[in-house]
Amino acid sequence: MPKIIRTLFIWANAGLLATLVAVFVRDGNREWKKYQKQYFALEAQELEEKAGAAANPEEQASLLKQAQSKRRGKFEIRQIIVKDLVRIDRCITCHVGMDSLNNPSLTTNFSQNPYKGHPGDFLKTHSPTKYGCTICHQGQGLATTAQAAHGFIKHWEEPALEAPFIQASCAKCHDNFESLPYAETAAEGKRLFAKNGCYGCHGIKGWGANVSEDLGEIASKPLSQIDFSATGLPREQWNVKNWILAHLTQDPLKIVPGDPEGRLGPPVPPSGMPPFYLDLKEEQAQAITSYLLSMSAEKTPYDYHVYAPPKPEPVLALVVERGKHVFDKYGCAGCHGIEASGGRRNFNALGPGQDPSGLDPIVEMAKGRAPDLRETVGTFTHEELKAKIQSGVPPANVVKFKADGPTPPLFMPPWKEKIKDRELEDLIAYLFSIAKKTEEW
C-alpha cells in the first residue's frame, strides 16, 4: 500500500472526526439557548436575592432550591400554535418572560430585551395563546435566530414592525381604530390620507379612483415587483414600509424615474405622484405609512374584527360647505391641491413657465401641472363643468408639453358613477365659488 494512501486514510478520518465535532458544536449551540439560559439565570438571581433577604430559614432553603432548579433549567423550543391563523410563533423561545406557561403573569422585573415582559396591558385583552405574536408584530415566527425571527433577512418580506408603524396592526382588525387609544398615529395617517386627496388617485379596496395602484393590499406587495435602486436605501432596508415612506419623504419622480426620454423604447413617465414630501413633516409621513401598512392581503378570521359603524355624513347647511366636503371626500385635492389651491405636478403636461428650449428636458417636463381650478373653472358654463366632471379627461386627452415625450401620468377619471345628483350640484357650486371671477356677460 503506498504511503500516500495511509496518510490520506489518517487525514480523511481526522477530517471526518473534526467535521463531526463541528456539526455537533453548531447544532448544540443554537442562538436561542443563550437567551433562554440567561433568562433563567436572571430569574434564579432574583430568587437568590429574595432568599438572602428571607427571615425564615425554611423559606430561604426553598427559594434557593427553586433558584437552583431554574439554573439547571429546561432549555427547549417554546412556541404558540395559533390555530385560527395556522401560524406557529416561536418568539417566546427567547422572550421567555412572555411564555404564559413559564410566567403566567407575563410581566418581569427585567428591563432588557429579550428578557422583559410585554409592556402595557395589551396582552390582557389580546391573549397571546390565542393570537400569538406575529399577527401584530410581524417577523418570522417560525425562526429561532434573532435576525431571522425579526425578519430582517432576504426572502422574508414582513420584518418586525417598530413604533409607530406597529399601529398598523391595530387597524388591521379594529375598524374603529380611529377612536382607539394607542392607535392615534394610524388614525392621523388615515386623516392625512384623505386630506391630501390620496383617494383621488389611489383607491383602497375599491373606494377611490384608479388613476394609480389600489392600495388595499399594499402591505403585502411582493418585493420582487419593486425597484428600490433609486431610493438610496441600503439593501437590508428594502421593504414595503420603507417603500411607502420613501414616496412621502422623497420626490417620487426620483425614486421611480421611468424612462421619460425613451432611451429603452417608447418613453415611460416617472411616477405621477406629486411631491407631497414638500408639505409633509416626517411624523406625518410616518403616520400615513402606519395607516397604509394595515392594508394586508392576509385574511384574518371574522371574529378578530371589531366593527365600527360607517361615519355619518356631516350635516352642512351651506351649499358651498357641502361642495367642499364632496371635493375632499373624493380626493380632488390629490391633483388640484388642498382647497383647490393650485394644480399639482403632472409630468409632461402643460404647465406654467415651461421653456421648450430648456436645457434639461426632464426639468421642463416636470413643470407640467394639473389644471389650477381657480383659473379654469371660470371659463366653463355650469353644464360644461358638469359634463367635464362626469366624463373626466382620459390619459390620451391630457395635453402634452413635449409631443414626443411620455403620456402624462395623471388624468381625470370619469366621476359619472361616483359623484351625482346633489353631490355633483354641491361640488359645482363650490368650484364656482373659488373660481376667479371673469367678467359678467
Added chain:
Amino acid sequence: MTGNPSPTPIKPPEKFSPSKLLAKIGKGAVLTDPEEIKKLVTNHQIWRSVFRGGIWKNTPRDRALHIMGNVWLHLHPVRVRLRSLRFAYSWGLGGLSFWLFLLLSISGILLMFYYRPTADLAYRDMKDLEFVVSFGWLWRNIHRWCAHAMVLVVILHMVRVFLTGAYKPPREFNWVIGVTLLTLTLFLSFTGYLLPWDQLALWAVTVGTNMAGAAPFLGNEGPFGDLLGMKINNDIRFGLLGGTVVGEATLIRFYVLHCVFVPVVMGAITMLHFWRIRKDTFSAAPYSPNEEKLETWPHLVAREYVAAALATVAILVWALLINAPLEEAANPTVTPNPSKAPWYFLGLQELLVYFDPWIAGVLIPNVIIAGLCAIPYIDPNPKGVGYYSFKERPFANTMFLFGVAMWFILIAVGVWMRGPSWSWYWPWENWAVHKPPPPPTWDVPNWIGGSLIAAYFTAGIILPRLIKKNLNWKITLPGTLFLCAGLGLGLKIIHALLLDKSAFLAKNIPIFGPGSFILIVFLLFTFAFFGVLMPQRYIRSLAIGRYAGTMILVLLTMSILIKIGCRTGLNIKYVFSLPQFNFNI
C-alpha cells in the same frame, strides 16, 4: 500489506485459545498488546459468526475470501490490475457518483421523516428543518449540496470514460446504460428541486416543465400538437404536472417520482451498470504481459474508503459553511424576473433565445441523449482504449470536448450573464439598470431558408468526403479565416441592404458593430474548423453509414452555432417557418 503479492511466510500456526487467554485475564493479567486484543476480538465466536471465513491469518486466501464472502464487497473482483487503481486514470469519479447517491439516499430518507408534500406544509417544514429540528439544517444542506455535486461528478465521470475510450467494445452497452443513468440523475435532481416549495422551486420547475408543452405532437404548443388534438389540459405537460400549472398535484407527483420511483429505477440500473463493469472486466486498459495484479482487499477497498471519506468531509464542510437556499414561499401570482431553471438546464434555457421551445427544450436534449448513446456504435477506431490519448483519437476527443465545452459555456452564460427579461448583464452590472429591448427580428423567406438548410446538410455531408487529399493546415487555416471574414462582411452588408437600403447607402446605419461582426466570423470559423476541416482530415474515409451518422451529429451541433450567429449577428428569428403547425426553425 505490501504491493507485492509474494506469499506471506506462513509461520507454524500458533495454538490460540480464547479460553486460556480469558483465564489469564481472570488471574489479573492486563492485556496491553494491541495484537493480542485484536486476536481476542476477531477470533471470538461472535465475530466469526458475523464475518465468514476461518481465523484471519492475513494470507492471500483470507483476503480473497474476504471480498468473495462479503455481500457488499463481492461486486469487486478479488484482484485488480495496478493501472486501473491509479488515481489519475479514473479520478474515482464513478465510485464518487455512487457514494453521493448513497449519501443522498440516507439524507433524503431522514428528510422524509419531517417533510410533508402539501402546498400548505412543505415550505413550513423547510423552516422547521432549519430552525428547530436537531441536525435538520445539516441533512438538508447535505442533501442539497450532494445533489449539485452528483450532477457534476456524473458528467465528469462520463467525460473521463469517453477520454479513456472505455465505451469501446465490449463496453458499448454499458456506456448506453451510463447515459441513461446521467439522464436519470438530472431528472432526479430536477424533481427534487420543486419540493422546498419556495419561489426558486416553483419557477425553476415551471420553466423546466413548460418545455414539455412544446414537445412535437405531444405538447399543446409544440409543432403538430394540433393534429393530435393537444390542448393545455390534455397534453404531456398536463400529465407531468397533474394540472395546467405547477400546483399541489405537481408537488405530490414530483415527491413520489423523487423519493420512490426514480431512485428505485436508478438503483436497479446502477446495479446493471456495476454488473457490466465487473463482467466486462474492471479496466479497459490493454493487458501487458506479466502485468502486476493487486489484491482488492486492501488495495482497492482502502482507496475507495479514502475517496468516499474525503468527499464526505468536503460535503460536510460545504454544508457547515453555506446553507441550502430557501426563498419566499411559492406564489404562483408573482413571477420572478428572470425565472431560471436549475443550473444544469440553463444551457438549454439559454438556447431559448435562439430557438423555439420545441427545439431548445425537446429536440436538442433528445438528440444529445441519442447522440451520446450512438457514440460507441459509430466510432470504429479501435485505438485509445484504457488510456488518455489525443494523438490516437484526435477527432473523437476534439468533437466530444467541443460539445462538453459548449454545454458548459451556455450554462455559464445562463447562470452569470442573464438578468431581467433574459437581457445580457455582466456579473458586475446592476440588474436594476434596465437594458434596451433587442432589435427587431426578421424571418428568412421559406424558399430561401429551406434551400439553405437542405444545402447545409447535403454539402456538409458531401464536402469533407469530396476532398481526397490531406490539406496542409498551415495554409488552409489562415485561408479559411480569411474566407470567413469575407463571408461575414458580405452577410453584414446584405443584411444592412435588406434592412434599409437608402440608409445604408447614405452610410447612416452602423452595420459593422464590431461585437457582432467578430462573433459572426468567430462562429463561421468554428463551424468551418470543427464541421468541415476536422471531418475532412480524420473521418472522410469511414464507411458510408458511420460517416453519415457522425456527420449528421456534427452538423446538428454546428447548426446551433449557426443559428446563434443568425440571431445575434443578423437578427434573424426563423430560417424556416410553418406557423400553422407551430413548426419554426
